[in-house]
Amino acid sequence: MATASGGGEFVDKFPDEAAIVKASFLIAFVSLGIGAFFGLIQALHRTNVLRVIDSADYYTVLTGHGVLLAIVFTIFFLCGVFHWAVARSLDRPAENALFSWAWVGLMTTGTILATVAILGGFVPNLGMSADVLFTFYAPLQAHPIFYIGLAMFIVGTWLAGADWFLSYRAWRQNHEDERIPLQTFMVLTTMIMWYVSTLGVAVSVVFFLIPWSLGLIESVNPLLTRTLFWYFGHPIVYFWLMPAYLLWYTVLPKLAGGRLFSDPLARVVFVLFLLLSTPVGIHHQYLDPGIAEGFKFIAMTNTMFLLLPSLLTAFTVVASVEHGARQRGGEGYLRWLGALPWRDPAFTGMALAGAMFAAGGFSGMINAGMNINYLIHNTLWVPGHFHLTVGTAVALTMMAGSYWLVPQVTGTKLYSRPIGLLQVIMWFIGMVFMSNAMHRAGLAGIPRRTAEPQYQNFDFLTPIGSIFELRVQIALGGTLLFLSVVLFLFNILLTSLGEESDRPVDSHLPEPLSGPEGSPRVLDNLAMWTGIAAVLVVLAYTLPLAGIIQNGGGLFGGGLPVPATVSAGFDLVATTVTSAFNTLWGVVA
């Protein structure tokens, strides 16, 4: 059987690339396991079902949950998928395997530093903590190695992007007039978006947060660092989503038994994401003082237009899946749904993830509506929303995709399809319980990010059902989700330990129904799209940033007193290192 990469399994054809993908997946899955365990602790703690930690430690757990899942798991998995997709679709290995290992190494080191800083929060005498949550809003302060780890991680992703651009450049030399292969096109547009958007967080971390946490500068401008975070914080949403989209566009139709409906439309969608992902970050700041209403209105308008590529995706993906079902003999308006390969966990997981993304999209439209957002801002509605999007559309697609991808890089067959199927269904059911209850709890005003949403002065009221019932649903859903992750990790572990197989999985990807030939070549003009994306960012951000710097006491804020929760400064690093050294020395001597 001919494959797009010309025969042979990925692991045989590209052993070096397969090793990189395996390493990336390994770190992603370890993070998934720890992060999911933290999630279980939170679900049981805040619903007061079971409290095994102090409420003060809840925030250490929550920081770990956010960073390990939303940054480490998702992005390492992305790196694995993208590395696979570039080598596969360009049909060539990476330019330099050592360079690939360099970014894996840098990102891993950054992950370890940040994780050590976070876990240090459990050991009070250590003087090292990073209880600042995934958003690390200053003036809450983390230990310097948290920020340094984060910076190394981001630089690692930049190098990973460079790796894929170098592959593309080398491919281009022998393929002057060809269209960029679709998967590589998706990788490159996503990475351009990432370069544009990570500039914000890089400036925030390198110029403000690291010097401040080391005591080199006295204060920061809290609204400035917060705005720079969200300049990056919304595009990261699409950085999570794009590998899922890549799998939905290029793999899901094949799993359904068909092929992608339209290649050009897929390109249009990725270009729209490149253009619109960044100039929308202010929609996370609708309720921030210091930003004029007009800028919020611009962000809102851009956000609404950002619905377009997702709505187009819904059409193309459903049409492709329907085509697959009809190839398999499906008929009728809806009866074709029965002809789909529902026993395949890779297909079913991705299909359920897509269905749940539709629900997440609708709750996101509420968030994006700047006046109705008053009702739900910073309530449990918000995590209810993003557990449908990043927590299911992305995470479940990644897990389901693993059932098809992991065998390609290990050369071993999936250990158990029935366990895989149980796992993805369990995730879906667990999330139905947890997420719907979180949305409803948010409407009752219950806040997010708190250890004990049980107060002295008032009770929350819910129009339908009861607060008790919502708590039970959240605890039950959280437990099912954790068990689902355990099953997933167990299945993947046994898969990787299995015997090598000649044909571990059918990895052939068919060509789309409508190929790229008829589409305008301008779609592939990456330089032009980069330029337009940059202009949109400048338009959306120059004036708000200027206002924040001018009115908010300048770049560094105005001598804000250092808060009581400040963890260690530079001197404490020295103390820690010295005491660790002394302990080690004691052991050795």
Place this chain on the structure above:
Amino acid sequence: MEIHAYEKLWLALALVLIVGFIGTITYGAAGAGIDMIDDKGGTVDPATLDQHPKFGDPGIERSGENSYDVYVVARQFVFEPGTTQPLRVPADSTVTFHVTAADVIHGFEIVGTNANTMAIPGQVSEFTVEFGEPGEYGMLCNEYCGSGHHVMEGQIVVMEQGEFDSWYEQQQADGEAEN
């Protein structure tokens, strides 16, 4: 580029939906008058907050016949006023809140209503709400602000006008006695 007829229809419907959303939100802002929190509250020096004419001794002030200004300082892990003593407002009044934070970023939410804002050091959030019947509301911090975040709460008591007036005059008298 060939685009399928159904695809064109879908695209058109998607655009109608998007424009419709923007339309309703614009109506909410312009027609129904739901203002956004913005930069009109101005800025304040967080380091010298206790010497500030308003935030130095935060609380309620009459600004018109039936309108009031309320100054609130959020700090780890209290609202002033609100936590140690309730924030008192009269029934059927229009109240403009001015909220700032003294240390880290906090949130300010009146539970069960759409009164909700971020409280950011150096910035003042200004928004106006209408209070109706006498009663009680809870308020809470909805932005993580440190290890005691979950205990940061307060209370708003909406009082009968007459009751409020006598409480308010007493407050004024006490204030002058102190000075």
